[in-house]
Amino acid sequence: DIVMTQSPDSLAVSLGERATINCKSSQSVLYSSSNKNYLAWYQQKPGQPPKLLIYWASTRESGVPDRFSGGGSGTDFTLTISTLQAEDVAVYFCQQYYSTPLTFGGGTKVEIK
Amino acid sequence: EVQLVESGGGLVQPGGSLRLSCAASGFSVSSNYMSWVRQAPGKGLEWVSVIYSGGTTKYAASVKGRFTISRDDPKNTLNLQMNSLRAEDTAVYFCATGIGYLYFDLWGRGTLVTVSS
Numbered sequence: 129d130i131v132m133t134q135s136p137d138s139l140a141v142s143l144g145e146r147a148t149i150n151c152k153s154s155q156s157v158l159y160s161s162s163n164k165n166y167l168a169w170y171q172q173k174p175g176q177p178p179k180l181l182i183y184w185a186s187t188r189e190s191g192v193p194d195r196f197s198g199g200g201s202g203t204d205f206t207l208t209i210s211t212l213q214a215e216d217v218a219v220y221f222c223q224q225y226y227s228t229p230l231t232f233g234g235g236t237k238v239e240i241k
Numbered sequence: 242e243v244q245l246v247e248s249g250g251g252l253v254q255p256g257g258s259l260r261l262s263c264a265a266s267g268f269s270v271s272s273n274y275m276s277w278v279r280q281a282p283g284k285g286l287e288w289v290s291v292i293y294s295g296g297t298t299k300y301a302a303s304v305k306g307r308f309t310i311s312r313d314d315p316k317n318t319l320n321l322q323m324n325s326l327r328a329e330d331t332a333v334y335f336c337a338t339g340i341g342y343l344y345f346d347l348w349g350r351g352t353l354v355t356v357s358s
Binding site: 129166168177178180183223225229231232233234 | 302
């Protein structure tokens with residue numbers, strides 16, 4: 129199984145500042161034949177289902193603000209919120225879909241400092 | 242409107258059974274990869290099972306042999322039969338799907354399963 133490790137567990141950032149979340153996979157999720165990273169990012173607010181933000185490690189889902197960006201390749205990935213807004217307070221999860229069992233990171237809680 | 246609506250959750254005793262359903266609208270469950278994902282109270286996300294458009298199924302090791310995923314194409318519904326339930330199966334169960342790949346761009350709101358005596 130591919131283990132997904134997120135860091136930090138929680139993060140407090142001032143409004144308008146940058147937030148960076150890390151996600152590391154125990155093996156590469158880069159599919160060589162397509163040169164695509166099978167990595168997605170989700171945002172979850174209390175009492176709601178997760179919302180897809182990013183797929184293929186860096187492709188923003190339709191309607192997601194451009195302050196959200198994803199980067200990385202192979203085993204190391206980041207989700208960056210360039211200028212934190214109040215509505216971005218949530219828990220963020222990474223997920224690999226390279227192979228089953230599909231696995232998620234443990235989550236990073238983003239709060240306002 | 243494209244949406245997923247889960248039902249069937251509730252309180253069940255350890256060792257008992259429960260059947261969850263997920264009604265889809267706006268698309269055909271038979272055309273998509275349909276999954277169940279669960280979230281224990283205050284915890285992270287755990288993938289449970291997938292049924293591919295061709296009918297192949299996969300399970301997490303924690304539920305294999307106890308849970309069965311299926312779909313009812315005429316009713317456009319995804320199901321999860323859960324047997325031999327344990328306290329650690331207590332969670333909100335979401336159905337989720339994506340187009341052609343196993344990331345999830347559509348989620349239901351979830352249904353709570355509580356396994357307790």
